[in-house]
Amino acid sequence: MKFGVLALDYDGTIARDGALDPDVRDAIGEARARGIVVVLVTGRILSDLRAKLGELGFVDAVVAENGAVLAFPNSQPRLLGDPPPQVFLDALRRRGIEHEAGQCIVEADADSAPQLLASIRELELPLVLLFNRSRVMVLPQAISKGNGLREALKALRLSLHNTIAVGDAENDHDLLAQCEIAVAVEWGSTALQNEADQIVHGDGPRAVAGYIRRAAEELRLPRCRIARHRITLGTMEDGRPLAYAVHGRNMLIVGDPQSGKSWITGLACEQMILEGYSVCVIDPEGDYTELDALPGVAVLGGQPRPPDMPDVARALRHFDLSVVVDLSRSPYEEKVSYLKTILPMLASLRRTTGRPHRIVVDEAHYFLHEANIKQLLDLELGAYTVVTYRPSDLHPDLRRDLEVVIVKRLTHMPEVQALFSMVPEVKIAPEWITEIGTLAIDEAALLPGIEEAEGKLRLFRLAPRMTRHVRHRMKYFDIPLAGGQGFVFTDNGKAIGSPARSLRQFVMLLASIPMSSLRDHAQRRDFSRWIANVFHDHQLASDIRKVEQRYQLGHREDVRQAIAGMIRDRYSFSTDDTSAFAQTQGPLG
Numbered sequence: 091m092k093f094g095v096l097a098l099d100y101d102g103t104i105a106r107d108g109a110l111d112p113d114v115r116d117a118i119g120e121a122r123a124r125g126i127v128v129v130l131v132t133g134r135i136l137s138d139l140r141a142k143l144g145e146l147g148f149v150d151a152v153v154a155e156n157g158a159v160l161a162f163p164n165s166q167p168r169l170l171g172d173p174p175p176q177v178f179l180d181a182l183r184r185r186g187i188e189h190e191a192g193q194c195i196v197e198a199d200a201d202s203a204p205q206l207l208a209s210i211r212e213l214e215l216p217l218v219l220l221f222n223r224s225r226v227m228v229l230p231q232a233i234s235k236g237n238g239l240r241e242a243l244k245a246l247r248l249s250l251h252n253t254i255a256v257g258d259a260e261n262d263h264d265l266l267a268q269c270e271i272a273v274a275v276e277w278g279s280t281a282l283q284n285e286a287d288q289i290v291h292g293d294g295p296r297a298v299a300g301y302i303r304r305a306a307e308e309l310r311l312p313r314c315r316i317a318r319h320r321i322t323l324g325t326m327e328d329g330r331p332l333a334y335a336v337h338g339r340n341m342l343i344v345g346d347p348q349s350g351k352s353w354i355t356g357l358a359c360e361q362m363i364l365e366g367y368s369v370c371v372i373d374p375e376g377d378y379t380e381l382d383a384l385p386g387v388a389v390l391g392g393q394p395r396p397p398d399m400p401d402v403a404r405a406l407r408h409f410d411l412s413v414v415v416d417l418s419r420s421p422y423e424e425k426v427s428y429l430k431t432i433l434p435m436l437a438s439l440r441r442t443t444g445r446p447h448r449i450v451v452d453e454a455h456y457f458l459h460e461a462n463i464k465q466l467l468d469l470e471l472g473a474y475t476v477v478t479y480r481p482s483d484l485h486p487d488l489r490r491d492l493e494v495v496i497v498k499r500l501t502h503m504p505e506v507q508a509l510f511s512m513v514p515e516v517k518i519a520p521e522w523i524t525e526i527g528t529l530a531i532d533e534a535a536l537l538p539g540i541e542e543a544e545g546k547l548r549l550f551r552l553a554p555r556m557t558r559h560v561r562h563r564m565k566y567f568d569i570p571l572a573g574g575q576g577f578v579f580t581d582n583g584k585a586i587g588s589p590a591r592s593l594r595q596f597v598m599l600l601a602s603i604p605m606s607s608l609r610d611h612a613q614r615r616d617f618s619r620w621i622a623n624v625f626h627d628h629q630l631a632s633d634i635r636k637v638e639q640r641y642q643l644g645h646r647e648d649v650r651q652a653i654a655g656m657i658r659d660r661y662s663f664s665t666d667d668t669s670a671f672a673q674t675q676g677p678l679g
Contacts, residue, residue: 091270091311094126117298118302135155157236169193175215187206239268260279266285271288322553337472340491342494345529356380369450370449437468469488516545586607597658613642
């Protein structure tokens with residue numbers, strides 16, 4: 091991911107005995123000249139900081155008082171917490187506790203903590219203690235450096251997932267935890283170093299200046315250990331969660347048609363979105379539009395003409411917005427042409443803004459098989475998730491750069507062989523081929539080759555999803571079925587017209603079939619059986635089965651309207667859609 095924000099603690103990290111290291115100040119200036127936003131995040135009172143440093147314009151923003159005060163150059167400071175209650179300050183004076191009060195914070199010697207806590211309990215105040223080496227801070231509840239930085243970046247329209255944070259002490263834990271890359275200094279807290287992704291080695295602030303320069307020259311967030319920012323997809327056989335690190339990795343999700351590839355892809359997208367990542371999903375079949383039930387998700391497209399490229403780019407410039415590009419109603423040729431334009435645009439946007447953090451391409455075999463793959467994707471970004479049932483059709487350059495591989499049921503042997511050829515350094519156990527060929531709909535496997543798999547084929551049961559999954563809506567609503575799979579309406583054992591060769595035709599024919607025929611089919615549960623056996627949409631089949639059961643029990647509801655309504659709702663189609671289709675196709679038969 092692009093390195094866009096540097097969050098720096100002050101005392102002990104870039105300052106010694108209250109004085110900012112001159113080399114660090116120069117390094118900050120160099121980083122800002124490269125377009126990196128620098129935020130000073132400190133426990134100090136803002137007025138004290140200004141007395142030490144003068145004007146604070148050498149950084150883009152200051153989060154002071156351990157997250158309680160937010161200041162930008164040439165603007166009025168904003169309080170993120172309440173001022174200390176006067177009754178509390180009076181109690182400290184009565185107890186003889188030496189302290190310094192800021193706009194929100196109260197600071198004292200750490201040895202006075204028991205008396206401070208006694209005053210808070212006695213007065214029943216919503217205040218907490220936070221230690222910082224030899225000092226203790228009294229803060230309003232929910233105030234922290236991490237939350238203060240979040241508010242600063244929200245105002246600047248920047249993401250914590252493009253941020254490196256550097257700190258040294260106990261009050262920096264939350265700051266480092268909020269950011270994509272957590273850095274601790276070697277001369278600081280051992281506990282903080284244990285939680286950090288990287289360590290700045292040295293004996294003082296001057297070493298931080300060197301780190302800043304190295305990071306700014308790279309302009310990409312460094313690859314780190316896998317402990318943080320993991321996406322949990324399910325539970326392994328031994329009860330442990332199956333999780334993988336999302337940062338800096340390209341991913342493949344593969345499986346047979348109707349094996350649940352888009353379902354698990356949607357699960358991964360949900361988790362990334364809820365963690366604050368900006369995700370762009372290229373959705374050729376309309377599988378991911380239900381993600382707009384999550385906060386900060388916009389669906390663009392859904393019309394015969396794909397969404398305009400500037401509209402997609404404009405949406406993705408918002409740090410807290412994810413986009414589903416719905417191409418389900420576009421002709422195939424137009425989808426291919428559109429992908430050849432939007433994928434380079436997304437790669438360029440990500441290099442300049444750092445967003446989207448993740449680019450998902452479903453039905454990837456249609457679009458990512460040609461020799462121009464490096465013109466379409468910037469694989470060095472480690473930002474892609476590709477979804478396909480034909481990994482053999484993906485360009486070899488793309489297959490080489492796919493590190494995380496999630497497998498649903500896969501039975502076609504040439505595709506199985508292509509899949510395992512992606513991990514040549516791993517010895518393939520014969521039983522693995524059987525295992526991935528017999529995975530249930532709620533199961534998947536993590537291919538060996540990454541650290542999380544521990545050298546094995548990791549089978550796991552999928553976690554539940556928050557949003558409803560609509561599987562290949564246009565594909566299964568429109569595309570004709572193979573011979574013998576259509577629904578044959580009958581009356582007294584005789585076929586009525588030609589079979590319904592798609593769900594759209596089925597819904598249209600429902601309107602003209604005699605009610606006596608519909609009742610017979612409902613009595614035999616023919617409708618739910620067809621939906622389950624042919625389309626494998628067991629949720630829809632279950633809903634229709636309930637209508638058939640109610641009819642068998644004597645509830646004479648309108649079977650025609652109930653079943654047609656369920657199909658339209660499930661696949662997000664209206665009466666107008668089927669009417670328009672009928673006008674363009676002419677009579678069926």
